[in-house]
Amino acid sequence: MEGDNQNINGAGPSTNGLLQDQRKLLPIARGRDALVREIQENDVTILLGETGSGKTTQIPQYLLESGASGSGIIAVTQPRRVAATSLAVRVAAEQNDKLGKRVGYSVRFDERSSPETRIKYLTDGMIVRELLSDPLLSQYSVIIVDEAHERTLRTDLLISNLKMIQGKRNHRSTGSKEKEKEKFNPLKIVIMSATLDAEKFSMFYQNAKIIYVKGRQHPVKVYHSLESQTDYVESAMRTFFQIHTDQTPGDVLIFLPGQEDIESLEKSIRLFANQLPHDVMDVLICSMYAAQAPGQNSKVFLPSPARTRKCILATNIAETSITIPGVKYVIDTGMCKEKRYLARNTGGGFDTLLTRAITKSSAMQRAGRAGREGMGLCFRLYTEDAFDTMDLSPEPEILRCSLTSSILQLKCLNQDLEDLDLMDMPDTESISSALKTLWLLDAIDQNKELTPLGRQMALFPLEPVHARAVIASREQGCTSEVLDIISVLSASSKLFVDVAEHREAASEARRMFRHASGDHLTILNVIRAYSDISTTGGKAARREWCRKHFLNEKTLSEASEIRSQLRQACGRMRIDWNVSCGDGEGQLLKSLAYGLAQNSAFLQPDGSYKQTMGHSVIKIHPGSVLCDKKVPAIIYDELIYTNQIYARGVSSVQKSTFTAIGALNRRSS
Numbered sequence: 001m002e003g004d005n006q007n008i009n010g011a012g013p014s015t016n017g018l019l020q021d022q023r024k025l026l027p028i029a030r031g032r033d034a035l036v037r038e039i040q041e042n043d044v045t046i047l048l049g050e051t052g053s054g055k056t057t058q059i060p061q062y063l064l065e066s067g068a069s070g071s072g073i074i075a076v077t078q079p080r081r082v083a084a085t086s087l088a089v090r091v092a093a094e095q096n097d098k099l100g101k102r103v104g105y106s107v108r109f110d111e112r113s114s115p116e117t118r119i120k121y122l123t124d125g126m127i128v129r130e131l132l133s134d135p136l137l138s139q140y141s142v143i144i145v146d147e148a149h150e151r152t153l154r155t156d157l158l159i160s161n162l163k164m165i166q167g168k169r170n171h172r173s174t175g176s177k178e179k180e181k182e183k184f185n186p187l188k189i190v191i192m193s194a195t196l197d198a199e200k201f202s203m204f205y206q207n208a209k210i211i212y213v214k215g216r217q218h219p220v221k222v223y224h225s226l227e228s229q230t231d232y233v234e235s236a237m238r239t240f241f242q243i244h245t246d247q248t249p250g251d252v253l254i255f256l257p258g259q260e261d262i263e264s265l266e267k268s269i270r271l272f273a274n275q276l277p278h279d280v281m282d283v284l285i286c287s288m289y290a291a292q293a294p295g296q297n298s299k300v301f302l303p304s305p306a307r308t309r310k311c312i313l314a315t316n317i318a319e320t321s322i323t324i325p326g327v328k329y330v331i332d333t334g335m336c337k338e339k340r341y342l343a344r345n346t347g348g349g350f351d352t353l354l355t356r357a358i359t360k361s362s363a364m365q366r367a368g369r370a371g372r373e374g375m376g377l378c379f380r381l382y383t384e385d386a387f388d389t390m391d392l393s394p395e396p397e398i399l400r401c402s403l404t405s406s407i408l409q410l411k412c413l414n415q416d417l418e419d420l421d422l423m424d425m426p427d428t429e430s431i432s433s434a435l436k437t438l439w440l441l442d443a444i445d446q447n448k449e450l451t452p453l454g455r456q457m458a459l460f461p462l463e464p465v466h467a468r469a470v471i472a473s474r475e476q477g478c479t480s481e482v483l484d485i486i487s488v489l490s491a492s493s494k495l496f497v498d499v500a501e502h503r504e505a506a507s508e509a510r511r512m513f514r515h516a517s518g519d520h521l522t523i524l525n526v527i528r529a530y531s532d533i534s535t536t537g538g539k540a541a542r543r544e545w546c547r548k549h550f551l552n553e554k555t556l557s558e559a560s561e562i563r564s565q566l567r568q569a570c571g572r573m574r575i576d577w578n579v580s581c582g583d584g585e586g587q588l589l590k591s592l593a594y595g596l597a598q599n600s601a602f603l604q605p606d607g608s609y610k611q612t613m614g615h616s617v618i619k620i621h622p623g624s625v626l627c628d629k630k631v632p633a634i635i636y637d638e639l640i641y642t643n644q645i646y647a648r649g650v651s652s653v654q655k656s657t658f659t660a661i662g663a664l665n666r667r668s669s
């Protein structure tokens with residue numbers, strides 16, 4: 001659970017007195033009554049405020065405390081799960097209540113709420129999913145879309161749907177009494193953003209009122225590099241030690257693009273910290289990135305021990321909405337990783353992660369993390385000129401990410417992406433690529449109409465390709481095994497710990513799990529062995545076993561929670577999750593192939609693999625069990641692009657499987 005290590009049960013009476021005092025000091029508190037009035041008087045309010053002014057934590061409480069939210073729930077959406085869970089923890093404490101009572105959260109595979117919940121922090125993905133069961137989002141009286149400037153795909157879909165929903169709910173018709181009652185359950189929309197691109201949101205909502213919340217509680221002094229830095233990891237290390245030796249106590253938050261840079265910086269800081277004189281404070285390094293298990297990420301919220309400076313190495317998941325207690329210094333490398341979907345010439349297309357310069361709004365958010373509890377300092381490892389030439393906000397995700405899952409969800413709502421009133425419309429190529437994938441999965445028919453199978457797929461909290469495999473497993477009699485594998489693939493971190501200097505040792509230690517057919521059955525072997533250890537040994541034995549085999553225990557425990565949720569979903573769809581094929585690998589691979597048919601390739605005479613449904617030539621990733629093997633046909637979980645295109649998560653399948661499941665016919669239709 002994301003909030004495990006935080007105070008999840010609310011604050012005691014004296015702490016709460018302190019929290020109430022802090023609330024009153026926030027810049028937004030001065031305008032409390034006026035803000036509540038504006039939100040009550042307008043259907044849509046666009047709220048701009050500096051980071052740390054108190055928007056995200058206070059507005060929902062003001063609306064609740066003043067009675068302005070009526071009897072409905074206030075939803076506050078966040079692009080990232082770590083923000084949703086940590087905000088709920090904080091606001092529950094401010095309300096002096098247990099988490100999950102009046103204040104709760106809902107993120108994929110994890111929820112803390114009850115019938116008493118009146119303020120709910122949830123990811124934008126979760127609320128879009130709620131549309132499937134409640135298309136008018138009728139339980140909410142206020143929906144606050146936070147960090148709207150990030151323009152995630154789900155936020156854009158939500159913003160578009162909210163416009164429609166409000167049209168239906170707030171329009172006072174003169175029809176029948178019943179209709180009147182159904183319709184008059186008005187919805188208030190609040191769009192919150194920290195940056196100055198409010199006009200676009202306002203125009204989208206028919207010139208909605210824009211309100212500016214002035215001021216931040218604590219100043220942040222920003223320093224820029226005088227020259228541009230070529231090696232930002234090295235430069236971050238030097239800046240950290242300058243702070244550590246010259247500046248007063250206070251934790252340091254360093255923003256880096258991704259996991260590899262985090263690991264490399266961690267290593268160098270550790271090395272130098274060990275050589276510091278004894279009279280210098282100790283350094284405690286923590287990291288925070290999406291692929292790391294949620295429990296591990298929440299460790300950054302723990303206070304530092306005495307005489308220790310915490311050094312938090314984070315990607316942009318720590319950039320918005322969160323407050324990490326103790327942080328006084330921010331080092332901003334100015335770089336981030338951005339997901340981009342390459343639809344051209346690649347069959348199904350694939351996501352790539354590109355390292356690029358951040359935008360102005362990111363830079364401002366990053367600096368904002370330093371002034372949460374007192375005055376802060378932000379060291380930008382780029383010049384002021386570089387800042388001035390940055391884009392204002394990121395390119396909307398809808399213009400650069402895969403649309404498959406969203407289009408499927410929209411189809412279930414009888415909506416076509418092309419017909420939606422969107423702030424930005426994706427190009428036709430991305431839409432066609434997503435439709436093609438859905439058609440290959442049999443989720444839509446030739447007329448682009450949703451099939452019963454597609455509707456069933458959308459009910460799983462999974463990527464469509466995985467949902468398809470689960471559904472196929474029913475006929476193949478191997479649902480138990482498919483759920484085991486898919487739950488590991490859906491976990492937020494990788495199962496196999498991959499540390500460059502231990503690569504050979506790790507491969508040796510994991511040799512016993514290797515399955516000749518490839519990576520999916522290898523995962524299954526790990527799960528089976530882990531479950532044996534779990535029944536015979538305790539927590540310590542499990543931990544030691546995972547360490548010895550270079551396996552990420554958090555992934556295995558997260559996967560077991562995901563599996564329980566998937567079993568419940570199967571139960572609702574009358575799929576018996578307990579049916580097992582034992583060692584019948586043929587059925588299992590066939591089920592996976594139903595989902596991954598589009599991710600498949602055939603061996604070529606020159607030893608390379610060519611996509612069956614695209615034109616790219618691909619290689620098997622060096623981390624795969626099949627890396628040195630030549631097999632006639634493969635399916636894979638994903639393609640990654642470095643200097644060439646690699647398939648990762650690979651299994652060998654019979655060529656005839658594709659004919660048996662009808663995939664090749666579809667390809668040529």
Ligand SMILES: Nc1ncnc2c1ncn2[C@@H]1O[C@H](COP(=O)(O)OP(=O)(O)OP(=O)(O)O)[C@@H](O)[C@H]1O
Nearest residue numbers: 051052053054055056057058090321322323372373
């Ligand atoms: N978990 C927490 N621990 C300590 N203080 C917190 C916590 N969460 C919020 N605060 C305090 O409340 C202030 C306001 O936070 P809030 O998230 O409401 O700001 P905001 O205006 O939404 O800015 P941002 O968009 O940067 O999150 C913070 O600056 C901090 O002082």
